[in-house]
Amino acid sequence: MMDDRILQRLAAEQPLQSLTSKELQAATLLVTRDPRPKPCRAWVRFGPNAVQVEAVVVVWNDVACGIQFTVGNRDLHCWVWANAVSPLEHWSSSH
Numbered sequence: 001m002m003d004d005r006i007l008q009r010l011a012a013e014q015p016l017q018s019l020t021s022k023e024l025q026a027a028t029l030l031v032t033r034d035p036r037p038k039p040c041r042a043w044v045r046f047g048p049n050a051v052q053v054e055a056v057v058v059v060w061n062d063v064a065c066g067i068q069f070t071v072g073n074r075d076l077h078c079w080v081w082a083n084a085v086s087p088l089e090h091w092s093s094s095h
Contacts, residue, residue, distance in 0.1 A: 004072075007051060011071040014047025018078035019064055029061040039088040042067050042080050057085060 021027070037056035042065070044053055055069035058077070065085045068077040 007053070008072045010046040010049050010051060011074065011076070014049060016076055016078050017045040017047070019080065024061065024064050024079055029063065031059055031061050031066075033059045037068065040065075040067065041086045041088060042069075043084040044069075044078060044080060054088070 034057060037058045040055055040057050041052050042055045042057075043050055044055075044067075045051075053069045053071075055067040057065045058068050059066035060082065063082055064079050065082050066077065066079050067085065068075060070076070
């Protein structure tokens, strides 16, 4: 995991990237919202920088997960490819 100070600097200097509606196939794939978000580690990008963060999966479809995480005092959220997410505990679903 990345040092919090480095992560805060990256988040301040570069925009958090998220998958596009086209990448999410939003027009054709159903989305599932989880009433109990699942803890995970996920690869995200701030500009060109890929970093792994501890997050929770709050929504998903067949190809991607919507995650939420905190950097400093900012709550951030984005969509990432499903294979960029690793569960922190056993969860039963097809993420």
